[in-house]
Amino acid sequence: xxxxxxxxxxxxxxxxxxxxxxxxxxxxxxxxxxxxxxxxxxxxxxxxxxxxxxxxxxxxxxxxxxxxxxxxxxxxxxxxxxxxxxxxxxxxxxxxxxxxxxxxxxxxxxxxxxxxxx
Amino acid sequence: xxxxxxxxxxxxxxxxxxxxxxxxxxxxxxxxxxxxxxxxxxxxxxxxxxxxxxxxxxxxxxxxxxxxxxxxxxxxxxxxxxxxxxxxxxxxxxxxxxxxxxxxxxxxxxxxxxxxxxxxxxxxxxxxxxxx
Numbered sequence: 001x002x003x004x005x006x007x008x009x010x011x012x013x014x015x016x017x018x019x020x021x022x023x024x025x026x027x028x029x030x031x032x033x034x035x036x037x038x039x040x041x042x043x044x045x046x047x048x049x050x051x052x053x054x055x056x057x058x059x060x061x062x063x064x065x066x067x068x069x070x071x072x073x074x075x076x077x078x079x080x081x082x083x084x085x086x087x088x089x090x091x092x093x094x095x096x097x098x099x100x101x102x103x104x105x106x107x108x109x110x111x112x113x114x115x116x117x118x
Numbered sequence: 119x120x121x122x123x124x125x126x127x128x129x130x131x132x133x134x135x136x137x138x139x140x141x142x143x144x145x146x147x148x149x150x151x152x153x154x155x156x157x158x159x160x161x162x163x164x165x166x167x168x169x170x171x172x173x174x175x176x177x178x179x180x181x182x183x184x185x186x187x188x189x190x191x192x193x194x195x196x197x198x199x200x201x202x203x204x205x206x207x208x209x210x211x212x213x214x215x216x217x218x219x220x221x222x223x224x225x226x227x228x229x230x231x232x233x234x235x236x237x238x239x240x241x242x243x244x245x246x247x248x249x250x
Contacts, residue, residue, distance in 0.1 A: 009234060010212055017146040017237035024149070073212070075140045075164075076187060095145040 001106045004048035006034045011073045021095050050105050057118055067105040068118040085116030131158040132248040135180040137169045139187055150237055156250055169194055173201045179247050184211040195226040206247035
């Protein structure tokens with residue numbers, strides 16, 4: 001499964017740490033990172049199944065991916081988890097929960113059980 | 119002889135306090151620090167209040183975010199030095215003005231990094247502060 005992690009350069013440490021952690025725990029995933037200003041191009045080029053991003057999916061015309069985890073850099077701002085078009089609001093997530101979303105996405109991809117895109 | 123973390127009894131692991139309010143960044147940074155030889159994250163906090171509850175622990179290095187929900191992380195530095203006189207403090211901040219860097223250093227920070235730095239740089243700085 002292809003996963004793209006995108007945060008603004010002000011939070012490059014977040015981006016780098018999240019990429020490293022996903023690679024460590026899920027070595028079979030292909031994980032890339034992108035700065036927000038280049039996210040649209042990265043979405044088209046890399047065509048990820050799942051995106052972990054500080055901004056909402058709606059800001060990117062090429063979004064339409066199987067899963068989109070919106071997790072603002074400001075920890076008290078609300079975010080959103082979307083898998084197969086189903087949304088759930090979140091405020092904070094820890095690594096274990098992000099991995100769980102990615103695992104569910106992978107499993108539903110395998111079963112072809114993603115009714116819609118995000 | 120080796121302990122579970124891979125550090126010898128003669129060379130105990132560096133004990134790290136991690137204070138950061140972004141839960142995902144805190145949990146990933148804790149993982150990355152914990153994978154380093156001789157480093158061990160022994161306490162984590164997401165606010166000044168949580169960090170103050172942890173101050174009875176023993177730490178060699180504290181990584182402290184400035185922008186916490188209940189105040190400025192630099193408020194913690196003096197309290198940390200009282201409870202752990204030998205602690206080294208690495209301050210992290212999303213953005214920091216040059217004048218504020220001086221204030222943070224005067225408050226007792228040993229090093230200041232912005233979150234523009236990669237997680238690798240943060241880990242290397244923790245190792246440097248720990249003398250590893």
